[in-house]
Amino acid sequence: MAAAALAQASLAQAQPQSQQTTSRRSxxxxxxxxxxxxxxGKIKFTILPxxxxxxxxxxxGNTVVIEPFPIVMKVDQYDLSSGVVFNNLERYSIDESYPWYGAHAMAVNRCNGAKLSLTHDLSFISYTLEIRVFNDGVAYRHVIPGEENASRAPDEYSxxxxxxxxxxWYGGLADGHYETEFMKKNISEVRAGEWAGPPLTFKLPLDAGYASITEANLVNYSGMGLEADGRRAWITGLGHRQPLNWPFELRYGREEAxxxxxxxxxxxxISTPWRIAMVGARLKHAGY
Incomplete structure (x- = not known):
């Protein structure tokens, strides 16, 4: 009897563990x-495991340009970057050139890329995190498929x-206009709550190189601002989070704001713009 009771108790204790091992998260x-x-081979973008x-x-090379920090991509308040199922990895390369107006008559598009197929395990939303790395910078974006008649609200805190x-070197957003004079600061002098509009350019310590943070292919999406957290991080902030400037309020009014x-x-x-960090050993290589 005691052995049977012990066996039943053991079975009861083991049952939740058995169920746990078959859960989606496990x-x-x-x-x-x-x-x-x-x-x-000199510049690398790494997604950590x-x-x-x-x-x-x-x-x-051996120099850290952007220190490790989480990606935060939200859709309808679901944090798609937290708790993901890794489905597939597709690698590719691009090598093309075409005529262009500006400082260079010929534009060169040469990079290695990767498409990470991921699924958020709470909402079951599947999406692609796409990465491209060039000889002078890196870029990433999210592509989140959806029904044509369904509207969703994206948000970012990467x-x-x-x-x-x-x-x-950067121009602020809160001092009266979206285009202000650029200021020069050491990263230790940046205070929490400061805003910058792209590009935000910086020189690495010990003359190790330069980088400039900006965005590209901004289509049917809110423009990016950058909010400082006071701990050396600049957090992506879409238009609804950015501070109201005086010229906008003067022209359109506070109710519109x-x-x-x-x-x-x-x-x-939902296709986000490319989030970009142009990188180079010298400033002219990082910023053209």
Missing amino acids: QRVHMQEVQVASPD NAERLTFTVTM AFVIPDGSTL KRLAKPASIAGT
């Missing part, structure tokens, strides 16, 4: 490290963590 495919290198929170870092000792303070909804597939 069955999640472990996130592997994904590294994409530039064609010349953490399925609980997508985290990236950028290096140039950050770029700048190494200690770096010197920054209140309307725009809500996240903008997008119908169908």
Whole structure:
């Protein structure tokens, strides 16, 4: 009798454990490290092996350009970058050139890329995190498929963590206009709550190189600002989070500003602009 009771008790205790081992979270495919290198092998964008929170870092040779920090991509308040199932990895390369107006008559598009197929294990939303690495920079974006008649509100809080000792040049957003005079600061002097509009350019310590943070292919999406956290991170902030400037309020009024303070909804597939860090050993290589 005692043995039978003990067996039943053991079975009862084991049952929840058995159920736990078959849960979606426990069955999640472990996130592997994904590294994409530039064609010349000098610049690398690395997704660290953490399925609980997508985290990236950028290096140039042995120099850290962007320190490890989480990616935060939200849709309708679901944090798609936290708790992910890694489905597939597709690598590719691009090598093309075409005539262009500006400082260079010929534009060159040469990079190595990767498409990470991921699924958020709470909402079951599947999406692609796409990465491209060039000889002079890195870029990433999210592509989140959706029904054409369904509207969803994206939001972003991903950050770029700048190494200690770096010197920054940037224009603020809160001093009356979206285009202000650029200021020069050491990263240690930047206070929490400061805003910058792209590009935000910085020189790495010990003359190790330069980088400039900006965005590209801004289509049907809110423009990016950068909010400092006071701990060397600049956090992506879409239009509804950015501070109201006086010229806008003067022209359109505070009520219009209140309307725009809500996240903008997008119908169908959500394709974010490319989040870019141009990188180079010298400033002229990082910024053209």
